[in-house]
Amino acid sequence: MPSVERIWDLRLTGTPRTSDDHSAVVNLFFRQQLVLQNLGSGITTYGDAAIVARTRMVLPPGFLRLPVETSVHIGYILDQFGVDHRDQSSFAMRIWDAARDLSRLHPRGVRVTAILDLTILEISEVGDWGMHGVMEQPDSEPGRVVRRGASKSAILGLKEKVYAAEGGDCCSICLEDFHRAEKVTELPCSHVFHRRCIIKWLEGSNSCPLCRSQLDT
Known part of the structure; x- marks a missing residue:
């Protein structure tokens, strides 16, 4: 049986909003990707990271002055999407920091885009192991990214x-x-x-x- 490792990664960008609403709006996207690693035959990535869920949070100006309360609120949302508890606090504080710092530069309101990537890394010690036949594709090679575009x-x-x-x-x-x-x-x-x-x-x-x-x- 392969061992499975779940790796989370958070990327943040931000821009000022054009409205007169001084709140910070956080658009949070959850993406997922499968990576198979066979020891001895390299890493094969299947498909692009796909968005599996998205949510929108509105943080009023008062919230941005309450790091603990804001972190708990964001952490609760991350928990609903299965983010590991050991990562929730760190991700929540990074989102809060980004919203707070941007709000200082753009007091009329900001928009924060947060992309949370989950890479599911499945590691096998057997070089020719395949999962549900997914690696049994005639044109696949060890370490090659397999993609098929639309016609x-x-x-x-x-x-x-x-x-x-x-x-x-x-x-x-x-x-x-x-x-x-x-x-x-x-x-x-x-x-x-x-x-x-x-x-x-x-x-x-x-x-x-x-x-x-x-x-x-």
């Missing part, structure tokens, strides 16, 4: 639409906000993205970044 006809057939919501949503690939009346590209599963982002994504993967619904290859 050209599937990409050319994607529909464009005008983003009509009031705001608050973003492209889950580049994490930039959509703007009202902006043209976006819609997948068959109804999720929308910037056209340049989703085309680049589909050149290497045939599934939706959010729900993993597959397109033709």
Whole structure:
């Protein structure tokens, strides 16, 4: 049986908001990726890190002056998504620090984008071990990243639409906000993205970044 290691990694970016709301808005994305390591035959990564969940937190200015209370609040949300208890406090304080520091620079309000990556590393001591046949692909090689992009006809057939919501949503690939009346590209599963982002994504993967619904290859 392989040993399994779960590795969490938090990345943060922040920008000022254009509204007059002085709150800090934290958009938290949870992504997951599977990595298989066979001792003696290298590491093979399967697919891109996929967003499996997202949530939005609003931290009023008063909250940003209460590090303990804010950390507990963020930690509770991280717990709901299965983040290890030993990591919750550190991640919560890093998010609070980012929101507080940005709020000092931009007192009219900030937006913090937090991406929490979970890498599931499965280690086997047997060189030819395969999990559920996932490594039994004829074109796979030890240490090679296996990706299959969507077909050209599937990409050319994607529909464009005008983003009509009031705001608050973003492209889950580049994490930039959509703007009202902006043209976006819609997948068959109804999720929308910037056209340049989703085309680049589909050149290497045939599934939706959010729900993993597959397109033709």
